[in-house]
Structures are given as C-alpha cells and as structure tokens.
Amino acid sequence: MTLPHTGRALADAAPVPYWLDRPVRPDPLPPLTGAHTADLLVVGGGYAGLWTAVLAKEAEPDRDVLLVDAGTCGWAASGRNGGFCAASLTHGLANGVERFPGEIVELERLGRENLDAIAATVARHGIDCDFERTGELAVAVEPYQLDGLAADADLGRRYGRDVRLLDRDQVRAEVASPTYLGGMWDRDRTALLDPAKLAWGLRRAALDLGVRIHEHTRVTGLAADGAALHATTAGGADAAPGAVRAARVALATNAFPPLLRRLRAWTVPVYDYALMTEPLTAAQRDAIGWRRRQGLADTGNQFHYYRLTADGRILFGGYDAVYHYGNRVAPALEQREATFRTLAAHFFTTFPQLEGLRFSHRWGGVIDTCTRFCAFFGTAHSGRLAYAAGYTGLGVGATRFAARVTLDLLAGADTPLTRLDLVRRKPLPFPPEPFRAAGINLTRWSLARADARNGRRNLWLRTLDRSGLGFDS
Numbered sequence: 089m090t091l092p093h094t095g096r097a098l099a100d101a102a103p104v105p106y107w108l109d110r111p112v113r114p115d116p117l118p119p120l121t122g123a124h125t126a127d128l129l130v131v132g133g134g135y136a137g138l139w140t141a142v143l144a145k146e147a148e149p150d151r152d153v154l155l156v157d158a159g160t161c162g163w164a165a166s167g168r169n170g171g172f173c174a175a176s177l178t179h180g181l182a183n184g185v186e187r188f189p190g191e192i193v194e195l196e197r198l199g200r201e202n203l204d205a206i207a208a209t210v211a212r213h214g215i216d217c218d219f220e221r222t223g224e225l226a227v228a229v230e231p232y233q234l235d236g237l238a239a240d241a242d243l244g245r246r247y248g249r250d251v252r253l254l255d256r257d258q259v260r261a262e263v264a265s266p267t268y269l270g271g272m273w274d275r276d277r278t279a280l281l282d283p284a285k286l287a288w289g290l291r292r293a294a295l296d297l298g299v300r301i302h303e304h305t306r307v308t309g310l311a312a313d314g315a316a317l318h319a320t321t322a323g324g325a326d327a328a329p330g331a332v333r334a335a336r337v338a339l340a341t342n343a344f345p346p347l348l349r350r351l352r353a354w355t356v357p358v359y360d361y362a363l364m365t366e367p368l369t370a371a372q373r374d375a376i377g378w379r380r381r382q383g384l385a386d387t388g389n390q391f392h393y394y395r396l397t398a399d400g401r402i403l404f405g406g407y408d409a410v411y412h413y414g415n416r417v418a419p420a421l422e423q424r425e426a427t428f429r430t431l432a433a434h435f436f437t438t439f440p441q442l443e444g445l446r447f448s449h450r451w452g453g454v455i456d457t458c459t460r461f462c463a464f465f466g467t468a469h470s471g472r473l474a475y476a477a478g479y480t481g482l483g484v485g486a487t488r489f490a491a492r493v494t495l496d497l498l499a500g501a502d503t504p505l506t507r508l509d510l511v512r513r514k515p516l517p518f519p520p521e522p523f524r525a526a527g528i529n530l531t532r533w534s535l536a537r538a539d540a541r542n543g544r545r546n547l548w549l550r551t552l553d554r555s556g557l558g559f560d561s
C-alpha cells in the first residue's frame with residue numbers, strides 16, 4: 089500500500105548514496121600510465137582490495153604492493169552499504185550450520201576474531217568511521233516468523249552466541265513500532281559503522297603503509313608473462329594506457345564483470361536499494377525509543393534492514409533485490425523509483441509516528457550473489473592469481489577475512505584457513521541465460537509469495553532447498 093505522503097517524503101531525496109555525499113572526501117589519486125612492476129597487484133579498491141593491500145603490507149612492509157580501482161576507492165558497494173559489520177562469515181549461523189556442519193564452530197570463532205580484528209584496526213589506524221558494537225535485533229512482523237526467531241535463538245545459544253529472545257512488549261520497549269510481534273537480539277556479533285568512512289580510512293592506512301594506489305584505472309586484461317602476470321590498464325579519456333607486471337595478483341572486483349571467465353558462473357550482480365532520512369528531531373527520537381541503537385532487520389524472505397546514523401538519521405534498505413538480464417551492471421540501474429516508493433511506504437508502516445519526516449537520499453548498489461550466500465575463493469594462473477567473491481550482501485566484515493585467505497592462497501601456503509571447506513569448496517553455479525534470469529525471477533516471485541502465505545514454500549523453493557541452491561541478498 090502506498091501511503092499518500094510517501095511521494096512528498098521522497099520529493100527532495102538526492103539520487104546519490106548518503107555516505108558518499110560528504111563535503112570532505114579524499115582527493116582522487118592519478119590514473120596509472122606507463123609500464124610498472126609490483127610484487128602484488130590488487131585489482132579493486134573496495135574493502136576486499138583495501139584489506140588485502142593493508143594486510144599484505146602489515147605482514148611484509150618491504151613488499152611492493154600496487155592497488156588500482158576503475159573508479160575511486162570505496163565508490164561501489166563498500167561506500168554505499170548499510171554499514172552492518174557482522175561477525176558471521178557464512179551469511180548467518182543457520183546457513184553456516186547447513187552448509188558447513190563440520191567446521192561451523194571454527195567458522196564462528198574465526199568470524200568473531202575477524203570482527204574483533206576490524207575493531208582493533210579501526211582503533212590502531214585511527215579510522216574515524218563511527219564504529220559502534222550495538223549488536224543486531226531481528227524482528228518478527230508476522231505471527232509465523234515468531235517460530236523462526238525462537239529456533240534461531242536456540243541455535244545461537246547452542247553455538248555460544250549472546251542472544252536474547254524478546255516478546256512483543258519487550259521488543260517494542262526497545263524500538264517502538266506497532267508492527268513488531270517479537271524479536272531476537274544478538275548482542276555483540278554485529279557492529280554498525282559508516283561505510284564510506286571505513287573505505288576512506290582503509291585507503292589512508294594503505295597509503296601510510298606505502299601501498300601505491302591509482303584510481304580511475306581499469307584493468308582490461310590479464311595474461312601470463314613468464315613467471316609473472318601482465319595486466320593492461322585503461323585510465324579514462326585523458327590518460328594514456330598503462331601496464332603492470334606483477335608476481336602475484338589479487339582479484340577483488342566483487343559484482344563487476346570479472347577478469348576471470350569462470351567467475352561468471354558463480355556470481356550474479358543483484359541491485360539492492362536504500363533510503364536515508366533527514367536527521368530526526370528530539371521529539372521524533374523520543375517517539376521511537378531505539379536508545380540502544382541496534383541494527384534492525386525483519387525476518388521475511390524479502391527483508392528490510394535499518395539503522396541509526398551518528399547524526400540521528402535512519403537508513404532504511406533492502407526488500408527488493410533486482411537482477412537484470414545478462415548480468416547487466418550500469419549506473420542507471422542505481423535508481424529505481426518503484427523500489428523507493430515501496431521502501432518509503434514500508435518505512436511509514438514501520439514507524440507511523442514519523443509521518444512528515446522526509447528522505448534526504450535514495451540510492452542503489454550492486455552485490456555479488458552466489459548460490460551458497462557466502463564468499464568462495466580460488467586461484468588461477470598456477471597460483472599466481474587469487475580471488476574471493478560471492479559475499480551476497482554481507483561483505484562488510486567478511487571481506488577482511490577473505491583478504492587473509494587471498495594472501496594465504498597467493499603464498500601457496502597450507503594454513504588453517506586454506507584447509508577450510510569454506511575455502512576449498514565452490515558454490516553450485518548459476519545456469520547460463522536465458523535460464524539464469526528465468527530461474528532468478530521465478531525464485532524471487534516464489535519468495536514474495538511465501539512471505540504472503542505465512543512462509544509456506546512452494547515446490548520450486550523446496551526443490552532449490554533440497555539441491556542446496558538459493559537466492560538471497
């Protein structure tokens with residue numbers, strides 16, 4: 089249902105990510121031109137690439153590390169996400185238990201250690217990214233979702249998580265929404281942060297450590313060159329082409345057209361959208377409670393995620409997850425009026441007491457979905473290239489772990505990380521077009537239908553469940 093005031097609320101929203109729309113932004117670094125060499129070339133300057141560069145330099149300060157990004161560091165998913173930095177490396181505990189039952193205890197421990205290490209790095213490098221370890225509150229908004237929350241709380245406790253199940257009154261005492269029927273608060277395995285400030289802070293830390301960074305530099309080709317790899321680059325209209333001969337290459341290009349053909353089978357680019365409100369007044373804040381500032385998510389298949397910012401706005405995102413035929417990725421797809429109207433209507437259903445509040449920003453971005461919902465890893469070119477991809481909308485924390493794995497793979501080392509099933513096994517591939525688009529659209533339709541029918545999954549979803557295939561954001 090579209091409420092009459094949603095159009096007004098969206099009327100002045102700027103069509104750009106709030107986090108990147110800041111008066112103070114880092115100056116772009118010059119494109120790469122001419123011929124260069126490096127011990128390690130990192131392709132992609134989102135979190136995955138930046139963590140790879142930072143960790144490589146921290147481990148070996150003399151290593152010559154060069155990072156290039158087709159845009160500016162953090163312009164893509166890393167600078168425009170919800171800022172939920174979760175400990176989970178498996179897109180949630182239930183998914184991890186189902187897919188990696190033999191090592192989920194270890195993965196939970198590694199995830200926890202990873203989140204702690206992110207907090208420590210943020211402190212060590214003085215990265216001002218409003219890091220708050222608030223935990224996450226999952227809420228039921230339909231009666232059938234209460235059983236799912238209770239099961240998740242049981243599972244969480246079994247694996248040592250600090251979870252609290254909240255009844256209707258308790259959850260509304262935390263956050264005042266008339267739609268809430270119950271909740272589960274996982275108290276310390278999620279931090280909230282300012283995503284662009286994290287990316288820019290990691291970029292600063294990388295530069296301080298001696299990483300050479302070139303922005304507006306797209307790698308256009310990669311080929312074997314004796315014992316090394318040769319990358320060709322293009323730097324936009326004004327810049328001459330460049331080239332890098334590197335002993336090792338880390339691919340961290342997320343949902344963008346991959347430089348390695350095989351990655352096309354394992355990931356699909358899916359657009360996810362978000363709105364940001366204006367800062368709330370003191371009276372509006374009083375009307376919603378939310379004093380403990382948890383990250384919030386509801387628990388349908390099509391779910392919303394929402395959170396407060398440091399300056400008292402609300403980010404409200406999710407629900408639609410849109411795939412475009414042929415893996416299409418394009419700037420025009422970052423805006424989708426129908427989704428913004430849906431999100432605005434759902435926002436005011438969730439918080440009717442905020443009627444009159446306006447949105448200042450609306451945007452979308454692309455995530456790299458894979459059929460197992462969590463990152464996979466691999467090497468090519470006789471181990472000289474390593475990649476990680478497939479974060480499926482939960483990469484803020486997992487990218488740091490993926491960077492550690494990437495560096496272990498590039499070292500050719502047999503380590504506790506490279507021995508993990510999570511690292512050795514690949515997700516099931518997506519079929520080629522036209523079956524890819526048809527399958528994804530049927531799955532999306534079925535998930536929406538399940539949400540409308542008390543969670544009942546149709547034959548198609550049950551078949552996917554049995555084959556270990558899925559679609560999520």
Ligand SMILES: Cc1cc2nc3c(=O)[nH]c(=O)nc-3n(C[C@H](O)[C@H](O)[C@H](O)COP(=O)(O)OP(=O)(O)OC[C@H]3O[C@@H](n4cnc5c(N)ncnc54)[C@H](O)[C@@H]3O)c2cc1C
Pocket residue numbers: 131132133134135136137156157158159160161162163164165166167168169170171172173174305306307308340341342343344345347360361362393405452453454455479480481482483484485486487
């Ligand atoms: C709207 C939205 C909300 C999200 N919310 C959350 C959340 O709350 N929590 C969470 O955990 N995750 C969330 N995610 C997902 C999360 O943002 C990503 O998983 C994470 O940022 C991935 O980081 P990355 O470095 O792999 O990718 P990116 O940040 O996409 O970086 C990839 C980089 O590679 C560069 N590149 C691509 N091809 C080339 C090339 N050929 N040459 C040079 N450079 C190239 C691109 O320019 C880009 O900068 C969200 C994503 C979106 C879009």
